[in-house]
Amino acid sequence: MPATALRTVKRPALAVLCAAAALGLSACGPSGTSAAEETGPFTGLSGPQIANKAIKATKKADSLTLDMNVKTADGQMKAFMALDTKGQCAGTISMGTGTAEVIRSGKVAYLRFDEAFLRDQNKDGSKEETEAVLKMLKGRWLKTDVTDPEAKDSLEMCELNTMLSEFETGANSAERGEETTVNGKKALVLTEKDGDTTYRIYVATEGEPYLLKLDQKGGEEPGTMTFTDYGKPVPAKKPAAKEILDLDELGEQ
Secondary structure, three states: OHHHHHHHOHHHHHHHHHHHHHHHHOOOOOOOOOOOOOOOOOOOOOHHHHHHHHHHHHHOOOEEEEEEEEEEOOEEEEEEEEEEOOOOEEEEEEEOOEEEEEEEEOOEEEEEEOHHHHHHHOOOOOHHHHHHHHHHHOOOEEEEEOOOHHHHOHHHHHOHHHHHOOOOOOOOOOEEEEEEEEOOEEEEEEEEEEOOEEEEEEEEOOOOOOEEEEEEEOOOOOEEEEEEOOOOOOOOOOOOHHHEEEHHHHOOO
C-alpha cells in the first residue's frame, strides 16, 4: 500500500508541470501591438516584450511558493507548494480523492496522506484491509529516499527548474491591460486569447518583473496559478520522529 500511494501522486505532480504551458506561457501566435504609444509601467514595451521579460526574470528565481487551482483530466486539482532550485519543497497536493502532504530536503522525502486519500487507494480491498492501512498510515509520514523509483515521479513537483522550464519566451500575442494588485503586489495585466480561451498574465511592476499570477478562463484546463515568496527559504522541516514510518524498514523499495 505505501508504494501504491507514492505512485498515485505522480499524475497530479505531472499535471502541475504541464499547467504552465496550458495557461498561455508557451509561444502561441504572432507578435502583439506596437510599443510606440504605451505608457505607464514598462513604458515603451509591448505586451509580448513584457511577457518575455517576466518569463526570463521568473526563470532566474531561486525559490518561490506556488498556489494552484486547475481543472485537469483527472479532476479538480489544488496545490500549495514552496520549492526551490535545490530540490527542496514543502506543501500539499489535493485531488478529488484526497490530499497528500510533501516534504523534501536533501536526499530524503516525507509524504503523508489524509484518510480520504488512503480509503480511495484501498477501495477495492476488504474492510479489514482498509482499517489496517488506516491504522498503519493515518497521521504518519512515509520516509523514502528521493532516488527510489516509486518516489521519484511523485517528487517532480519539488523541482523548480523543471517547472520553470515549461515557461517559454518567444512570439506571443499578449496585450497590455489594466494595472491591479496581486497579494498586495502591484501588477500589470497582460491578456491573450485563443478561440474561446482567455489567458491573463499578471506581472510585477515593482522590483523584479516576476510572474505573480496566471489565469485561464475557458478551454480544457481552466484555472489559476499564483506565485509568491520569491527568494524566501523553503520550510522543509523534518517531521517529528514519532510521526515517521520508514519505507526501508517495511521492506518497500
